[in-house]
Amino acid sequence: MYLPIQDPIEVKSNLKLMMRERGKIVGRREGHNIWLNLGREYLARLIAYQSFGPDVFEEDQRVRYMGFGIGGTQQLQPATANAVPISPPYVGTNNQTDTDTTLTTIERPVRVSGSSSAYPGLAGDAWIGQIQAPAGHPVATETLFSRVFGQTEISYAPFLSVPLSEVGLFLSGSDPENYQNTMIAYDTFDTLSKTTAFELEVQWTIKF
Amino acid sequence: MRADNVHIKIREHGKLIDERSGHNVWVERGRQYLAEIMAYASYGPDTFERADRIRYFGVGIGGFQQQAIVPAALDTAYPVGSDPFATSGKEYREDFPYIHDSGPPVTHSPLTTLERPVRITGGANPYGTAVVGDRWLVNTPNFFTTHLTLFEVTVHAVIDCTAGDIVYGAFTDVPISEAGLFTDELAVDPTDGTVPFKPLMAYITFDTITLNSSLQLEFIWSIQF
Numbered sequence: 474m475y476l477p478i479q480d481p482i483e484v485k486s487n488l489k490l491m492m493r494e495r496g497k498i499v500g501r502r503e504g505h506n507i508w509l510n511l512g513r514e515y516l517a518r519l520i521a522y523q524s525f526g527p528d529v530f531e532e533d534q535r536v537r538y539m540g541f542g543i544g545g546t547q548q549l550q551p552a553t554a555n556a557v558p559i560s561p562p563y564v565g566t567n568n569q570t571d572t573d574t575t576l577t578t579i580e581r582p583v584r585v586s587g588s589s590s591a592y593p594g595l596a597g598d599a600w601i602g603q604i605q606a607p608a609g610h611p612v613a614t615e616t617l618f619s620r621v622f623g624q625t626e627i628s629y630a631p632f633l634s635v636p637l638s639e640v641g642l643f644l645s646g647s648d649p650e651n652y653q654n655t656m657i658a659y660d661t662f663d664t665l666s667k668t669t670a671f672e673l674e675v676q677w678t679i680k681f
Numbered sequence: 682m683r684a685d686n687v688h689i690k691i692r693e694h695g696k697l698i699d700e701r702s703g704h705n706v707w708v709e710r711g712r713q714y715l716a717e718i719m720a721y722a723s724y725g726p727d728t729f730e731r732a733d734r735i736r737y738f739g740v741g742i743g744g745f746q747q748q749a750i751v752p753a754a755l756d757t758a759y760p761v762g763s764d765p766f767a768t769s770g771k772e773y774r775e776d777f778p779y780i781h782d783s784g785p786p787v788t789h790s791p792l793t794t795l796e797r798p799v800r801i802t803g804g805a806n807p808y809g810t811a812v813v814g815d816r817w818l819v820n821t822p823n824f825f826t827t828h829l830t831l832f833e834v835t836v837h838a839v840i841d842c843t844a845g846d847i848v849y850g851a852f853t854d855v856p857i858s859e860a861g862l863f864t865d866e867l868a869v870d871p872t873d874g875t876v877p878f879k880p881l882m883a884y885i886t887f888d889t890i891t892l893n894s895s896l897q898l899e900f901i902w903s904i905q906f
Contacts, residue, residue, distance in 0.1 A: 482707055482715070482906050513832040513906040519718060520864075520904065521834040522734050525821040528865075535729055536719050607730070608720035614712035614789065616720050645721075679719070681712040 484508040484516070485680040488640070488660050492671045499671065506640075506660030506677075510574045515644065515657050536608075538643035539620050539675055540601035540654070541627060544580025545569045545639035545661025553666075554581070554638075558631040562591035569639065571661045579641050579659075582652045585626050593652050600652045601643050602626065604677075615680045618642065622673040629669070636664045642677060687860075687885050688901045695897075703887045705862075705902065706775040709789040711882035714864065735826065736865035737818035738838035738900065739879065740847070743796025744859030744886030745774035754805070754851040759797045763808045764878060770797055773859060774886055794878040795861050801846050808877045815874030818863060833905040836862060840898040848894045855892040860885050860900060 486508060492500035518532035543554045548567045554560060565581035587598030594600065602620055609617035628635050641656035648654060658677070667673055685702035692698065717730040742751055742759060747770070751759075761770030766778075773796040803815030823839040842848040847855050861881035863869045869879045883904070890898065 482712075482904065484906065510832070516715070516719075516906045517828060517832055517834045517904070520715070520735050521826045521828075522736065525825070528734075528736075530732075530734065533732075535721050537721065603724070606721040606724050610716060614709065614716050616716040618720075645727075679716065681707075681715045 482681060484512065486658060487678045487680070488662075489676040490640070490662065490665060491674045491676075492665055492667070493674065494671050500665050502662045502665060504660060504662060506658050507571050507574055508658050509576055509656065511577060511655055512657030534644040534646045536618055536642060536657070537603060537645035538601035538647050538649065538654075539604055539618070539677070540579055540582060540585075540641050540643060540656070541637045542579035542582045542639040542641075543636055545571070547661045547663050548636065548638040549664040550636040550666070553634070553636045558589070559635065562589060564591065567638075569659070569661060571659055576659050577655045578653050579639055579656065581639070583627055583632070583635055583637070585622065586629065589631055594650070596650060598652070599649045601647060601649050601654060611678065615678055618677045618679070620675050622667070622675070624669050624672055627673070628667045628671075633668060635667045637667050637673075638662060638664045640675065686903045686905060687887070689887065689890065690899045690901070691890060692897045692899070693895050699890075701887050701890065703885050704775070705883045705885040706790045706792070707883050707904075708792045708881065710793055710880060712789060714882055731866070733864035733866040735834070735836060735862055735882065735904070736824070737820060737863040737869060737871055738824055738836060738902075739795055739798055739818045739861050739863060739881070740840065740857045741795035741798040741859040741861075742856055743768070743770050743773055745771060745777075746886045746888050747771045747856065747858040748889045749856035749858075749891060751856060752854060755799075755855060758805045758807060758852070759799055760807055761797065764796045765793055768796060772796065773884065775884075790884065792884050793880050795859055795881065795884070797859070798877050798879070799847055799855060799857065801840070802849065803874055805850055805852070811875050811877050813872070813874050815877070816871065817874065817877050817879060818869070818871045820871055829903060833903045836900070836902040836904070838900040838902070840892070840900075842892050842894050842896045842898075848892050853893065856889045857892060858886055858889045860887070862902060862904075
């Protein structure tokens with residue numbers, strides 16, 4: 474039996490979010506996220522040279538960061554997301570879907586660490602977190618990007634309970650202090666409330 | 682229905698006389714390449730898992746769509762059964778190894794090389810005694826890339842038989858029927874002619890094009906995401 478090989482090269486991905494309290498999983502989300510148009514453009518540049526003799530890469534960024542938000546259509550706690558202390562400063566709408574490949578940024582990004590200022594935040598704020606290196610390869614044709622967000626990351630005073638509902642994947646050229654980095658992959662998920670009691674582990678697998 | 686992503690223009694004395702179109706397969710090791718190239722191996726110092734890019738192109742006389750009787754001189758220089766699967770010389774295809782009925786599904790192509798690669802320039806020794814000076818891959822300036830759309834990279838490779846590419850010495854008529862794309866990974870050393878079977882990332886077989894000294898070919902190969 475032969476299963477057709479998909480072309481254009483199809484980028485599939487699975488996302489697992491696991492909230493842990495003292496090591497025990499207390500919340501979990503799993504789903505398929507979307508590889509955005511910006512991600513497709515990135516791959517088309519990544520495998521090519523811009524010029525030869527000397528050979529110059531067209532693109533030399535790699536996948537390096539993850540970032541969360543409280544936007545997206547799957548935000549199930551709008552009352553919390555739109556009330557003090559979350560909004561302001563994380564004011565915004567919940568319109569983004571994880572079927573729209575033209576998205577470019579997280580809709581309502583939240584900080585990993587830093588201040589409690591409204592957008593665009595302050596110098597020293599970290600809006601995206603570095604993923605672990607080396608990346609994993611569950612099988613040869615897959616890459617697993619993972620990151621554990623600690624108890625006081627994302628959720629810190631005055632944001633003691635943050636209703637997360639969207640996540641993005643970012644390249645190495647992104648600026649962690651910028652709240653509006655462009656992303657290459659995106660997912661919106663049923664709300665997970667991040668508090669200082671929990672660690673949040675993200676496992677993002679890209680399959681070719 | 683999938684659109685063709687490989688187009689071949691055949692010119693004689695500059696005039697377009699024929700065209701071919703087909704669809705490639707991005708093989709298992711090509712998918713592994715994509716999974717690795719986007720990742721870091723470490724931070725501080727930052728190192729990438731790999732840094733090779735699509736850089737070379739090669740052709741051969743193997744592949745399922747080979748329809749010609751291969752001349753004796755070519756059979757001697759490019760003997761069948763030398764490829765990693767020790768095939769009969771006309772077996773490689775998109776869904777190799779083709780299995781009609783039951784058995785495990787083939788979702789990723791296991792092909793790793795051309796079935797019967799031919800030299801661009803060099804000698805006429807059989808594969809096992811190929812020499813350092815043999816050149817098996819098309820390189821710059823006859824290889825370059827463009828972007829026809831933002832979501833694809835297009836490889837252009839030119840084979841100029843009027844300048845002695847592939848057709849030389851006893852090789853007066855060379856029926857090519859397969860092609861591959863290669864990165865500049867360490868295993869693909871274009872200066873080492875003693876290794877004819879170089880590891881590829883994408884493969885295509887097409888209806889035979891018999892090269893002679895008056896032809897020029899342009900391959901236009903789009904990799905779409």
